[in-house]
């Protein structure tokens with residue numbers, strides 16, 4: 815499958831998406847693991863393009879888990895996109911939005927509701 819290579823056993827090592835969106839942000843990307851700040855559960859593996867604070871998460875940059883990563887292919891609109899919630903404690907992490915400049919679906923993140931840590935693109939994340 816495009817965009818990932820299999821690593822050993824049940825781990826998947828993801829590779830960066832490179833497209834007009836990443837180019838528009840200078841071509842520098844990094845993987846982030848997003849965790850719930852309430853219960854520390856893993857929320858998502860995310861590719862951030864370019865510098866700056868993490869304000870929103872674009873659907874097309876969510877690599878895992880699959881139920882979130884698949885949202886980008888469902889062709890939905892903001893209206894039928896669910897809130898981004900912690901699957902463990904159900905804390906609200908983000909609200910659906912459209913980034914109008916690029917017409918991209920995203921989650922507007924709730925400040926303080928998440929913790930981000932650098933990732934090497936491996937999923938599931940190794941325990942730290």
Ligand SMILES: [Zn+2]
Nearest residue numbers: 850853900903
């Ligand atoms: Zn939680």
